[in-house]
Amino acid sequence: MTKKSFKEISVNIKNAIARTNFKIMSNANKLICDEEKKKNSKIFYHIHKCGFHDDEWKIGKILEITKNEFIKFSLDFTPYINIYDKTSVPLIDAINYVQELNDTKAQIELLSLAKNCINEYQILIRELAFEEIRRKKFENLPSRYNCIFLCRKDQIEYWKKRLNHQDYIVYKIEIYGEPFRSREKLLSKPYESYNSICKHALAYWQYNSSKNFEDDEYLYEGKFKILDTY
DSSP, X not given: OOHHXXXXXXHHHHHHHHHHHHHHXXXXXXXXXXXXXXXXXXXXXEEEETTSSGGGOOTTOEEEOSSOHHHHHHHHOOOEEEXXXXXXXXXXXXXXXXXXXXXXXXXXXXXXXXXXXXXXXXXXXXXXXXXXXXXXXXXXXXXXXXXXEEBOGGGHHHHXXXXXXXXXXXXXXXXXXXXXXXXXXXXXXXXXXXXXXXXHHHHHHHOOOSSOOTTEEEEEXXXXXXXXXX
16 A cells, blocks of 8 residues: 555545534534523413414424414404305405395394404504514514414413404414513503504513513513423
């Protein structure tokens, strides 16, 4: 075997050792990152409304919310309703149609449908205002558009009543960052003006308290792990 061959063997061995060391270092760094992540992890609970991506919500799975269904529904909402022999009628046309019928029963039914439509628009206006204020003044905080809403264990019953879902599953989840906390009572009322809603939004995003309250709501952006059902 020539000296050149020995040199080549030596270089190959050094490269192999370097690759091995790099792999060991990479694995060590990954373990350190995983341990650090675990150390900073927190346990929260999420009330999942059934019928929205149910197949994704499996115990042991790691998920990341990019746009929550609550906001998506408001953004995609259109005020079309079914009334008597008419289907998918714009609300304003349905009102004109029922007025012509002069039918009290139809008018009462229309009031109920109109209430739902107005409620959705009120939610949309509120969320647009809250997001506008967040982007202007609190860009570092999680968006209500893209977050997952969480609560503590002692709040589960409160939020189950407030959300009033007929079909839901409460999940215990592990998060790997600090959620933003504010309070439901700081959300605006349905009858308030846009300017008043923006003032509420300012108070909501500025909120900071060391005390726990029943109506606390937690906003979190990032990956989380589904640990169990509650």
